[in-house]
Amino acid sequence: MIFGNKKLKKEWGIIDCSLGVMTAIEGEPFIVGNRDGVDLKINGSPALLGECTFSLSGKSGLAAKCDGYAYLDEQHLDSTILQPDEDYALRIGTSFCFIKGCDSLSEWFSEVELGAWWVIDSQGEAREGPLSLADVRECAKRMSLADGKQYRVMPSGATKAFNIEVAAQPTMPVQERFVPEAMSDDSLLCPHCWVRFEIGDMMHVAAHEELRGDSILGEDAPQRFLATNFDEDGNALDPMGLPCLDSACPTCRSKLPVDFVSSKYSIFSVVGNASAGKSYYLAVLSRVLPRMLITHYGVRMQDADPSANAPLTAMRSRLFGGANADEVALDKTQLGGVMYTEVHRHGKRVSMPRPFSFLVEGDSLSEEAEGIIFYDNAGEHFQPGIELQDSPGAMHVAYATGILFLFDPLRNHDFRKLLSGHKDPQIDAPMNDIQSVILSEMRMRIAKVHGQSIERMNKKPFAFILGKLDAWEHLLDGELRDYMVDGKYSEEVLEHNSKLVRDLLMRVCPEAVANAESLTREIRYFGVSSFGHTPVRTESGSIAPIPDQIEPKHVEAPVMWLLKSAFQTI
Numbered sequence: 001m002i003f004g005n006k007k008l009k010k011e012w013g014i015i016d017c018s019l020g021v022m023t024a025i026e027g028e029p030f031i032v033g034n035r036d037g038v039d040l041k042i043n044g045s046p047a048l049l050g051e052c053t054f055s056l057s058g059k060s061g062l063a064a065k066c067d068g069y070a071y072l073d074e075q076h077l078d079s080t081i082l083q084p085d086e087d088y089a090l091r092i093g094t095s096f097c098f099i100k101g102c103d104s105l106s107e108w109f110s111e112v113e114l115g116a117w118w119v120i121d122s123q124g125e126a127r128e129g130p131l132s133l134a135d136v137r138e139c140a141k142r143m144s145l146a147d148g149k150q151y152r153v154m155p156s157g158a159t160k161a162f163n164i165e166v167a168a169q170p171t172m173p174v175q176e177r178f179v180p181e182a183m184s185d186d187s188l189l190c191p192h193c194w195v196r197f198e199i200g201d202m203m204h205v206a207a208h209e210e211l212r213g214d215s216i217l218g219e220d221a222p223q224r225f226l227a228t229n230f231d232e233d234g235n236a237l238d239p240m241g242l243p244c245l246d247s248a249c250p251t252c253r254s255k256l257p258v259d260f261v262s263s264k265y266s267i268f269s270v271v272g273n274a275s276a277g278k279s280y281y282l283a284v285l286s287r288v289l290p291r292m293l294i295t296h297y298g299v300r301m302q303d304a305d306p307s308a309n310a311p312l313t314a315m316r317s318r319l320f321g322g323a324n325a326d327e328v329a330l331d332k333t334q335l336g337g338v339m340y341t342e343v344h345r346h347g348k349r350v351s352m353p354r355p356f357s358f359l360v361e362g363d364s365l366s367e368e369a370e371g372i373i374f375y376d377n378a379g380e381h382f383q384p385g386i387e388l389q390d391s392p393g394a395m396h397v398a399y400a401t402g403i404l405f406l407f408d409p410l411r412n413h414d415f416r417k418l419l420s421g422h423k424d425p426q427i428d429a430p431m432n433d434i435q436s437v438i439l440s441e442m443r444m445r446i447a448k449v450h451g452q453s454i455e456r457m458n459k460k461p462f463a464f465i466l467g468k469l470d471a472w473e474h475l476l477d478g479e480l481r482d483y484m485v486d487g488k489y490s491e492e493v494l495e496h497n498s499k500l501v502r503d504l505l506m507r508v509c510p511e512a513v514a515n516a517e518s519l520t521r522e523i524r525y526f527g528v529s530s531f532g533h534t535p536v537r538t539e540s541g542s543i544a545p546i547p548d549q550i551e552p553k554h555v556e557a558p559v560m561w562l563l564k565s566a567f568q569t570i
Contacts, residue, residue, distance in 0.1 A: 010060045010084040010101040015112060016042060017096040017133060017155070022109040025062070025099075029055045033070070034092050043200075048093030048215075060084045062101060069093045074152075074163050089160035094226065096133070096162050113156040119143060120152045120161045130156065134228040140164045141239040145210055188261065189399060191355040191373050193252035193345040199261060201226075203248045208240035216253045216344045224248045252343040257304040257357040257371060265357070265371035268562060269397045271442065272406030273435050275426070277467050277530055278376050279330050279339065280545075281406060281555065282356070283315040284530045285374075289556045293360065296487050304357035304371055311338045312356045312374075322547045325536050329544035339376045353377050353396065360563075372563075375400075397442055402461040402562035403519075405442075407435055407512060409472050414508045424471050425537040439515035461565060462523040463558035464516050466501055469529035470553075475508075476500050480527055483557045494524060494561060497554075501525035524561055529553040 012025040014032060023040055031038040033051025050069035057063040062082040064072060071091045072080065082088055084101035087108075091097070102108050117136035118129030128139050133153075140151040141164055152161035189196050206212075206223040214221040227236035227244070235243035247256045257265070270278050290301040303309050315330055322328035340351045353375040361369035375396045397403055409415035410426045411433050419427060466472070473480070478500050481493045502525040505513050517523055532551030535543050 010103065011105050012054070012062050012082075012084075012099070012101040013105040013108070014040065014090070015098040015109060015114075016040075017098065017114055018043060020114050022105060024105060025054055029053045032090070032092070032097070033068075034095065042092050042095045042097065050092040052090060052092070054082075057081050060101060062099075064099075073160055087159055089154075089158075089162055091162050098158060098160070111157040116156040117153055118156070120154055122150060127151070137164055138229070138239050138241075145240065190249040190251060190254070191257065191265070191267075191357065192249060192254035192341070192352060193343045193350075194352070194396065194399075195249070195251040195345060197250050201250045202256070202261070203227075203250050203253065204236040204238070204244040205246035205248050205255060206238040206240075207242040207244045208238055211238055211240060214253055221253075224250075224253050252345060254341075254343055255305065255307070257308075257355075257359075257373070259304070259359065259369055259371070263359065263369045263371045265373055266401035266562075267373050267375070267396055267399055268402050268404060268559065269375050269377060269400040270404045270406065271377050271397060271438065272467075273408055273411055273433070273438060275411065275429070276406040276408040276435075278406055279315060280319070280530045281404075281465075281467070281528070282312060282374060282376050283319050283330065284550075284552050284555050285559065286312055286316050286356075287320060288552055289559055292484075292556045292560070296484060296489075297362070299360055299362045301358050301360050301372075304359045305355070308341075308354060309356050309358075311354060319545075320547070320550070324538075325544040325546055326538040326540055326542070328547050329538055329540070329542035400460065402463065402565075403442075404463045404465060404558055404562075405439070405516065406465045406467050408467055410468055411435065412509055412512075415472065418475060418508065419471055422471055422534075424468070424534045425543050426468075426535070427471075429543075436511055436515050439512070439519065443515075443519050459522060460520050461562055462516065462520045463561060464501075464505075464512075464523060464525045465528050465558055466505065466525065467528055467530070469527045470532065470534055472504075473527065476504055476527070480554070483554065483560065489560050489564060494557075497527065497557075498524040501527050524558075526554060526558045526561075528555055528558070530555055 013022050014025060015022045027039060030040070031051055031053050032040045032042060033049070034042050035049055035051065038051060048069040051067050052070045052072070053065045053067070055063045061084070063079065064077070064082055065079045066072060066077050069092060070076070073089050074091065082099065082101065087098050087100040089096070090099050098112060100108055115132065116130035117133055118126040118131070119136060119140045121127050127143070129136065131139060136153045140153050143149070144151050144164070150163075152163055154161035187196050187198050188202070203224040204227045206225060211223040212221065213219045214224050223238070225238065229237040231237055231243050233243070235245065238244050247260065248254060249256060270282060272278050293299040293301050306313075319328050319330065339354055341354045342349050343352050345352070356374040356376075358372045359369045360372060377397070410419070410424065412435065413433060416427060480497050480500060483489055483493050483497070485493060502513060505525065530552055531545040531549075532553050533545065533549045535545045538544055
């Protein structure tokens with residue numbers, strides 16, 4: 001008895017080859033897929049979403065419709081009618097299933113030997129076996145690489161075989177359905193595409209040179225695969241048997257930072273208006289902070305992903321290695337610029353801020369290394385009218401461990417009045433002060449992501465950085481003190497300096513304080529200079545520091561405050 005109260009001569013069932021479980025197809029329609037919300041969920045990579053919808057057709061037939069990475073007998077069929085007494089091979093992504101309509105499902109299930117798989121050649125002849133499902137996949141891939149021929153796999157007792165490679169994404173229009181998934185506490189958030197995934201779905205990057213071609217990254221990219229075999233050190237083995245040192249996100253396929261699973265990564269978002277100095281700040285910080293940590297705390301800060309960090313490394317080398325101001329001038333952060341990367345997210349390619357990842361570790365072998373990921377966000381992301389789903393690059397502020405907000409006093413009308421006559425060339429630059437708008441938009445976006453959870457927002461540490469200190473330090477009612485006292489970061493100095501900067505902001509532009517403090521209760525104010533001197537206008541028209549006069553002031557102080565609350569090693 002299936003499909004409600006309709007009596008059928010044949011029962012229809014589906015066998016999940018990975019789990020070794022047979023399920024009766026009951027209810028109409030009956031949906032099988034690898035997402036939540038279907039009648040039967042098949043385990044598999046969420047990067048290869050697919051499903052097949054079944055419904056009664058005639059007296060004994062079964063109508064089937066494939067969507068996404070779903071294939072019946074290795075064909076992507078928009079719709080077809082399955083006939084009873086014949087088994088069908090259903091592949092969803094890389095997962096195998098069999099479907100059949102028959103008199104006795106239990107008898108059919110007993111005939112299919114899921115522990116005895118065979119490699120089948122193009123003539124239908126068995127070449128290798130019997131093997132386990134994991135071993136037969138690898139065997140078929142090795143044979144295909146060795147002689148260039150295509151092989152399929154099938155178990156004893158079945159009449160249909162499966163391809164071992166994921167076919168190219170269907171050219172027909174596919175409507176992907178995205179249902180929010182309830183993730184476990186151990187789930188991971190990809191730092192590239194900002195899609196959460198379970199540890200078991202994490203992919204690995206093939207090490208063998210011949211294993212190339214990815215359905216998302218293209219034919220020249222090393223293959224991404226779901227590991228089934230590991231060496232004695234716990235490294236995943238690719239289909240050619242080589243150990244793989246790189247892992248990848250199952251959605252966008254981007255490489256993940258080293259020790260991404262075992263290390264705790266804290267996200268620090270750098271936000272500010274155009275020309276606030278975010279890129280300069282990050283470039284200087286990436287030089288100053290590692291020196292501070294090793295000198296005062298004996299803690300090492302090193303690249304966790306040198307290839308992804310390459311733009312930041314290049315900026316740092318340019319800034320501290322140039323011979324004159326023209327050579328050290330950095331480009332502003334722009335949407336789609338070098339600080340951004342295109343990734344595959346929910347069926348389309350989007351521009352996302354590039355993650356700059358670092359590992360922080362001490363000498364204690366009992367403590368795991370901890371990680372930091374910085375994001376340099378273009379101010380355009382926070383302009384009203386740009387929706388999160390169309391430009392999701394600003395999502396990281398919602399998930400950030402802490403936010404570094406760079407407020408540019410030279411782009412503020414009230415500060416400009418007080419600094420009239422200052423020799424900084426930025427005072428004469430055209431001004432579009434949207435900094436209060438950015439703060440308001442930030443609050444709205446964080447609330448959207450967290451479902452309007454104001455209480456959750458109120459706990460997020462927020463470093464309000466009043467940049468370009470050398471231009472306005474004389475306006476303070478007191479003197480900023482060195483944050484390091486007796487070789488350690490001083491909480492007393494932190495509170496003293498924070499109050500001085502906040503008092504100045506309250507006198508000059510109190511609305512900035514009001515907007516910032518509406519975001520969180522955990523807020524401190526910092527005065528910072530990335531250069532330590534007034535920059536100059538270069539012959540090319542850029543504004544840049546003089547290389548041999550760069551002496552950063554308090555650049556590391558905001559991050560040290562965030563690190564003290566986030567890390568055990570500080």
